[in-house]
Amino acid sequence: MTKERLAEIQNSVAEFYAEAEIPLPTATRCVSPLTELIGGCSLTCTEISELSSRKALNFLLKRGGLTRLPQVLNDEPLAGFIYASRNFGSIFVEREDIIVRRRFSIAHEIGHYLLHFRPLLNSASNEGDWFLTESLDKTEGADTEDELSPKGQVSAGESDDLIRCLPPLETMEREANCFAVELLMPEAVVRELAERQINNFLRDDDLVWRLATELLVSRATMRFRLRELKLFPIEELRVN
Amino acid sequence: MKIEFFRQHGARRLRSYNPQPPLLNDGLTLDDEPDDKRDLDYEAPRDDWKPYAVSGVGASCDDWMGRPVRFIDGKDVGRTVASLRSREGYPVPVRLAEIGAVVMKDNSGRLQREFAVVERVVSFQIDLFPWDEIENLAMALRENGFRLLAADPPERNLRHDFERMRRATMNRSNYEMAQLERQAFARDGEAPTIVDGRLKSRAGVFGEKGCPVIGLIKTQQQDYLHPQGWRVFYELQPGQRTPAFRISSKHLDVVSWYLRLDGARGELPNWGVVRVEIPMRFFEDSAGKDWDYANRLSRLLCDFRSRDESYRRAPVTITPIQRAEKSLGAMFTKHQALLGRFYRLAGL
Numbered sequence: 001m002t003k004e005r006l007a008e009i010q011n012s013v014a015e016f017y018a019e020a021e022i023p024l025p026t027a028t029r030c031v032s033p034l035t036e037l038i039g040g041c042s043l044t045c046t047e048i049s050e051l052s053s054r055k056a057l058n059f060l061l062k063r064g065g066l067t068r069l070p071q072v073l074n075d076e077p078l079a080g081f082i083y084a085s086r087n088f089g090s091i092f093v094e095r096e097d098i099i100v101r102r103r104f105s106i107a108h109e110i111g112h113y114l115l116h117f118r119p120l121l122n123s124a125s126n127e128g129d130w131f132l133t134e135s136l137d138k139t140e141g142a143d144t145e146d147e148l149s150p151k152g153q154v155s156a157g158e159s160d161d162l163i164r165c166l167p168p169l170e171t172m173e174r175e176a177n178c179f180a181v182e183l184l185m186p187e188a189v190v191r192e193l194a195e196r197q198i199n200n201f202l203r204d205d206d207l208v209w210r211l212a213t214e215l216l217v218s219r220a221t222m223r224f225r226l227r228e229l230k231l232f233p234i235e236e237l238r239v240n
Numbered sequence: 241m242k243i244e245f246f247r248q249h250g251a252r253r254l255r256s257y258n259p260q261p262p263l264l265n266d267g268l269t270l271d272d273e274p275d276d277k278r279d280l281d282y283e284a285p286r287d288d289w290k291p292y293a294v295s296g297v298g299a300s301c302d303d304w305m306g307r308p309v310r311f312i313d314g315k316d317v318g319r320t321v322a323s324l325r326s327r328e329g330y331p332v333p334v335r336l337a338e339i340g341a342v343v344m345k346d347n348s349g350r351l352q353r354e355f356a357v358v359e360r361v362v363s364f365q366i367d368l369f370p371w372d373e374i375e376n377l378a379m380a381l382r383e384n385g386f387r388l389l390a391a392d393p394p395e396r397n398l399r400h401d402f403e404r405m406r407r408a409t410m411n412r413s414n415y416e417m418a419q420l421e422r423q424a425f426a427r428d429g430e431a432p433t434i435v436d437g438r439l440k441s442r443a444g445v446f447g448e449k450g451c452p453v454i455g456l457i458k459t460q461q462q463d464y465l466h467p468q469g470w471r472v473f474y475e476l477q478p479g480q481r482t483p484a485f486r487i488s489s490k491h492l493d494v495v496s497w498y499l500r501l502d503g504a505r506g507e508l509p510n511w512g513v514v515r516v517e518i519p520m521r522f523f524e525d526s527a528g529k530d531w532d533y534a535n536r537l538s539r540l541l542c543d544f545r546s547r548d549e550s551y552r553r554a555p556v557t558i559t560p561i562q563r564a565e566k567s568l569g570a571m572f573t574k575h576q577a578l579l580g581r582f583y584r585l586a587g588l
Binding site: 029031033034035045047093097098099100102103106199200201202203205206209210213214216 | 366367369370371372374375376378379382383387389390393419422423425426427429444445446
């Protein structure tokens, strides 16, 4: 990913906070408030057991969010799902997943919504009932770095016109992940907490454990983030 | 400010109670790790096991290079204080605890507190609840000086076993206390140190090879000895130790022996016996597998033994650790006061 694109994604996170009129997290208030952020935008989030695209879209249909079921649905088990139309976005998350996994899935779907779907839907012609969905596959293991390379599928219902305007799937997945990491583990917060804790631990895993608990994220994602920010292994932080 | 989460999920207060057996005793152990492997012939073959006197060995321990100068203790004071109702309708235990760790340092014969940390924690199985409510709860608890800890999620078919979940919340709180002890270690990973308890939970936080870290275990939870070993154990006089043996676990190999600190006045046969652990790599590589090291250390521990008869665990305690416990204890809030505060916050 280019530096410019990374800066754009970081800017999207900041704009998301601004849109919801919520202050950015700090080292003392370090858990990213996804609940408030979602509430401050035109998004909803629902937990569903044994989540699949069929279950999610049936849920929307029953509640009047859809007038008819799109044809692109199946029973594949999912960790997350988003349905985005011009007016709103509905995120779904697997209820049986552990909390930190659920939060990551939600942040990933928010990333798709803000980076890829909303801009495109807003620019689409007013004619037509446009919508986009993304299905985030379930990963094996509860706290593994697999969740950092999630595989998903994007669909636009019966029309492929919108899909052609989107970046390649792999790029979108990488960007949604990057957004989730920036949202859940803001650089400034992670840096400050890591620097505060550096003298408290000798083992990398202990630092990871502590920061993951503080930010309500999985150890795997925190390990990834620390490595990405060159705060890991601890020895490197001490040298810096 | 009240936190609504607890009442919204049907929380009710729980009085203090003794641990109950698991609901489903289906052969699964509640312990996290399997038994350790042992080599009882490490210092002496089984038939040659006998008590070794340590009281007269070596010169004075006062100027001994290996003399421990740091003493670490951790504390987890808490209990299951409430029961929530999960989305599936099962009761979920909530544990409130104050945890902490302290380092006492021997500065030319004067014990001084070098480092101490105390935290208040609430642990339960957060994965059984809606993510948004847990997120808000974590933030609200934090604003009120508590940290939220996620206990390991139960297996799906054991979500109704309250006792198993209670144990998991306690383990989580204990683990966090061990993390604080690790912080205490990290202040000086090189100085000879005595720690209250086993070394394996501290593996990786001290240099196994170069750093003499000694574990002092007061409560014996595993049976390491053969029948002759147990005979020797009961024959020990104050200032005597058993031959050393090796214990291998997943993260750390240690050399260990039993040592009687006290108990020559007709007390119970197991009175005043502690188990000592040192990292095997240190003992073999740095101490040159020198049995004089084990004897000197044992003698020093006997010299350190607590003589405070008003202290319940005095027979198996050394004075610096007792001082550490006291120092840390003084930093803890009275549990009833903490409990009252939590109940007010939770609206219970």
